[in-house]
Amino acid sequence: MSIPQASVWRERAANLRPEGRAFINGQYVQARSGKTFPTINPATGQTIAQIAECDAEDVDLAVKSARQAFESGVWSRRAPAERKAVMLRFAELILAHREELALLESLDVGKPITNAYNGDIVSAATCIQWYGEAIDKLYGETAPAAPDVTTMIVREPIGVVAAVVPWNYPLSMASWKLGPALAAGNSVVLKPAEQSPLTAIRIAALACEAGLPAGVLNVLPGFGETAGRALGLHMDVDGVGFTGSTAVGKLFMQYSGQSNIKRVGLECGGKSPHIVLDDCPDLDAAARAVAAGIFGNSGQVCNAGSRLIVQASIRDALLDKVAAIAKDLVPGDPLDPATRMGAIVSQSQYESVLSYIDAGRADGASVIAGGRAANRDSGGYFIEPTVFDGVRNDMRIAREEIFGPVLSAITVNTPEEAIAIANDTIYGLAAAVWTSNVTRVQQMSRALKAGVVWVNCFDRGTMSSPFGGFKQSGFGRDKSMHAFDKYMDWKAIWIAG
Ligand code: NAD
Numbered sequence: 325m326s327i328p329q330a331s332v333w334r335e336r337a338a339n340l341r342p343e344g345r346a347f348i349n350g351q352y353v354q355a356r357s358g359k360t361f362p363t364i365n366p367a368t369g370q371t372i373a374q375i376a377e378c379d380a381e382d383v384d385l386a387v388k389s390a391r392q393a394f395e396s397g398v399w400s401r402r403a404p405a406e407r408k409a410v411m412l413r414f415a416e417l418i419l420a421h422r423e424e425l426a427l428l429e430s431l432d433v434g435k436p437i438t439n440a441y442n443g444d445i446v447s448a449a450t451c452i453q454w455y456g457e458a459i460d461k462l463y464g465e466t467a468p469a470a471p472d473v474t475t476m477i478v479r480e481p482i483g484v485v486a487a488v489v490p491w492n493y494p495l496s497m498a499s500w501k502l503g504p505a506l507a508a509g510n511s512v513v514l515k516p517a518e519q520s521p522l523t524a525i526r527i528a529a530l531a532c533e534a535g536l537p538a539g540v541l542n543v544l545p546g547f548g549e550t551a552g553r554a555l556g557l558h559m560d561v562d563g564v565g566f567t568g569s570t571a572v573g574k575l576f577m578q579y580s581g582q583s584n585i586k587r588v589g590l591e592c593g594g595k596s597p598h599i600v601l602d603d604c605p606d607l608d609a610a611a612r613a614v615a616a617g618i619f620g621n622s623g624q625v626c627n628a629g630s631r632l633i634v635q636a637s638i639r640d641a642l643l644d645k646v647a648a649i650a651k652d653l654v655p656g657d658p659l660d661p662a663t664r665m666g667a668i669v670s671q672s673q674y675e676s677v678l679s680y681i682d683a684g685r686a687d688g689a690s691v692i693a694g695g696r697a698a699n700r701d702s703g704g705y706f707i708e709p710t711v712f713d714g715v716r717n718d719m720r721i722a723r724e725e726i727f728g729p730v731l732s733a734i735t736v737n738t739p740e741e742a743i744a745i746a747n748d749t750i751y752g753l754a755a756a757v758w759t760s761n762v763t764r765v766q767q768m769s770r771a772l773k774a775g776v777v778w779v780n781c782f783d784r785g786t787m788s789s790p791f792g793g794f795k796q797s798g799f800g801r802d803k804s805m806h807a808f809d810k811y812m813d814w815k816a817i818w819i820a821g
Contacts, residue, residue: 327441328423330660336427337659344375344521346382346545347528349389350538355546356381363521366434366667366674367658369703375521378546380554383513386542387560390484390511393539400481400509404460411456411507414534418449418527428522429495430658434667434704435621437659448499448527451803454787455503462808467816474819479812481509482587483562486555488548488576489524490568491517491669492624492727498524500591500791501565504807506531506541513542513561515552517568519669521545548572557583565810567591567626569725570750570796589800589810591626591792593725594753596774597746598629598782601739602637604758605780611645613782614731617756619653619709620783622668623677623729626797627754629782631715631722632733633742639735643692643713646731650693650709657702667704668728674705677728684712684721689732717745725751739764747773752794756782775801 344360345352354360359377364370376382394400399407418425425448426441435444467475487501494516505512516524528543544551552572555561556579563586566576570592580586598617600610617629634642658666668674674697681695694708707729715722715732722732736742739759746755755774759765769777775793778784785791790801800810 327438327661330657333427333437333659337431340372340427340431342373342428342522343525343529344373344545345525346376346378346386347525347541347543348382348386349542350532352529355379356385361518361547363432363519364670365431365704366669367702367704369671369705372431373522375545378544379550382544382546383551383554383558386513386544387484387558389539390513390542391560393537394481394483394511398537399511399540402509404462407507407509408456408460410535411452411459414531414536415449415453415456417530417534418445418452421526421530422446425495425523425526428526429520430666432520432522433491433494433669434658436663436666438661438663439621444493444496448495451496451499451503451787455507458805459507462805469818472820476817476819478815478817479808480815482811482813483510484560485510485512485811486558486561486564487512487514488552488555488564488566488568489514489516491520492621492626494520495523495527497567498527500567500802500807502541505565505811506536508808508811510811511540513544513555515544515546515555518545518547553579556580559584561586563587563589563811565589567802569593570798573798587810590798591800591802592796592798593751594626594628594793594797595631595723595725595749595751596627596629596754596756597631597633597749597772599633599742599746599755599757599768600635600638600642601742601757601759601764602635603760604638605760607638607642608645610758611642611649613756614642614646615649615653615709617782618731619650619665619729622655622666622707624669624673624727627776627783628727629756630726630730630732631717631746632731633736633745634733635742636735636737639733643711643733647693647711650711653709655698655706655708665709665729667706669705671705673727674707677707677726677730680721680724680726680728680730681710684715684719684730684732687719687721689713689715689719689721694729717748723749739768743768743771747771750796753792753797754778
């Protein structure tokens with residue numbers, strides 16, 4: 325399917341009146357307080373829509389509705405094959421509304437429409453479809469216990485799940501929670517990030533249209549400190565699937581301890597090392613991967629390869645290539661299908677990224693590409709793809725997650741040094757290494773402390789492979805059959821006689 329032209333998207337955007345209300349018990353409703361907040365288009369700084377500002381009172385209503393639906397069995401005790409049919413229909417409806425959802429995502433986040441259309445929306449539908457198809461293939465166990473008993477070990481949904489997600493891939497991240505949580509039979513309260521609530525609100529109606537009973541999926545837009553916190557502390561929420569920053573992930577652990585020891589799955593931040601050694605099989609391919617790995621989605625990617633660790637003998641050759649790609653990548657209007665790099669999600673994120681660029685300069689690293697704000701007359705928040713050379717791993721731009729298009733290049737002499745620096749971080753989400761040496765592949769892929777390791781590639785993924793972190797990048801896995809572990813419990817049933 326070919327993507328509509330820029331003029332079509334702009335006209336649709338001008339006429340758009342998106343739904344901004346919460347979705348509770350099968351209906352769109354305002355927040356009980358009547359409060360709203362604006363959601364902003366970061367490419368223009370203009371308000372797109374007013375959004376219901378849900379707080380603890382709305383959380384209570386949504387959790388009650390989710391609990392009622394769960395205990396009634398209307399979804400939780402449906403045959404897996406029946407749940408599968410609804411999930412597959414839900415995925416079809418997401419795809420059927422691909423243009424509408426891509427426009428909402430592009431406007432809300434400032435990401436290129438082409439990426440939203442070909443990436444985010446399709447990957448969300450694929451995820452819902454994958455878990456729909458998986459759920460009637462998930463078996464329990466029998467235990468070799470004793471001759472007079474049958475011991476069945478069955479998997480059960482945990483109950484009411486809160487899904488709390490970030491703004492960088494709003495629909496895609498939501499689908500990573502909704503897919504396994506709903507397929508397993510849970511009821512879900514989804515809280516999108518305050519910067520990007522539009523697609524989550526919209527798909528609630530699509531889920532209902534697909535046949536998901538009222539109360540099984542509720543969507544509560546609102547702020548983290550109010551709606552998010554109330555979900556984390558709620559005594560009747562059984563589990564939280566969280567994706568976001570490490571700082572807020574730690575808060576969810578505290579909320580759990582302060583309330584009902586709800587289980588928590590955390591997909592948090594990263595500072596992924598992208599290692600290129602002097603026996604790299606293809607330096608052009610590595611340069612393209614390094615650039616895509618930090619400039620894709622304007623660097624607002626949890627597993628962004630934000631630390632380039634390069635061996636000294638190939639440093640100049642590689643950095644010349646990466647800098648050339650960066651200079652060629654001009655941030656532009658996200659609604660133009662030719663645009664490959666969009667905006668930064670919000671003014672505060674924009675200011676934060678620019679302050680890291682200042683910190684890099686102040687710490688003595690040198691900018692070899694970018695380094696400035698772009699498109700200032702747009703009213704939006706754009707930053708040039710930026711490459712720092714001469715970075716030491718103790719500098720702030722090497723230690724902290726910038727979450728913007730800023731690459732920090734660190735030069736090393738040996739593979740051993742590369743591993744030591746790669747692992748010298750609080751994070752452990754992803755890592756990559758480029759080498760032709762099979763022994764190094766074996767050793768380094770084992771030695772890298774990260775939940776995902778790519779060799780001679782970067783950012784590859786499918787639904788069938790798990791995604792998640794080591795160390796302060798969190799625990800638990802999204803995607804693949806492993807994601808069911810977060811949303812299901814094991815029960816041992818002993819039947820005598
Ligand atoms: P964030 O932690 O600020 O917010 C994430 C979610 O938590 C939002 O819905 C927000 O409203 C909520 N929240 C914020 N403060 C809260 C509080 N005090 N109590 C309860 N809830 C609260 O993160 P962000 O800025 O939206 O997203 C960027 C972060 O997400 C980055 O650190 C990035 O690495 C991470 N991320 C991780 C993955 C992954 O799979 N590991 C994927 C995408 C993004």
